[in-house]
Amino acid sequence: MNDQVSIRVADLIGGPLGISAEDGQKVFEKVLPLLKKSRPVNISFDHVDMVISLFLNVAIGQLYGSFSEDEVKALVRVEGLSGDDMELLKHVVDNAKKYYSNPKGYDAAWQEEASEDEQ
Template sequence: MEKINISVVNVVGDIFCTEAADGQKVFELIDKALKENKAVNLSFVNVKMLTTAFLNTAVGQLYKDYSEERIKSSLTVEQLTPSGSVSLKRVVDTAKLYYKNPGAMEQSINEILGE
């Protein structure tokens, strides 16, 4: 499978990758590549700051349309800082659960009302 390299800094135009709207730009490129059956390498070279808001839109929402197997076999990341890896792992685990159980938010609201 042909692998496309996406430079996060280049897509965002900044070393601060913090805003959800910028994550959306990255998501759209990954989505386009996956639709064309390409593999993607997401390069975080020179990224200074990441937020989970950015990663939720950039990567998390892939789990809405693609299976875990498909994402695992088609997406790689490089040059993430240790702190960035922790955040991305958290984003990915949360997205997997979220799209498997769309009623989870309502359940958690009921739980807090029942406290």
């Protein structure tokens, strides 16, 4: 069995704030190749004081575009988030699973909504 790899988010993003898409992408790009090799990953949010949904969408949500829910559940462990932030992550994951089940449909609906707003 492959050894679990630990990723310390605060070290990777260089601080305690998980608030930008760019920093979320750093986490995603570190996790993605490990999951492709079926390596278990522990994502530690120790010393991260704030996360927002944008960051979590990019860091973790987009994993559901490349892997099944079962694969992510089996290989990814998240620790160090407060109770409120774990609820936010659950919301992000639920939305990601819905989106990646039908991305073309969601994109088309978003485009339709955006063009109605412009009128």
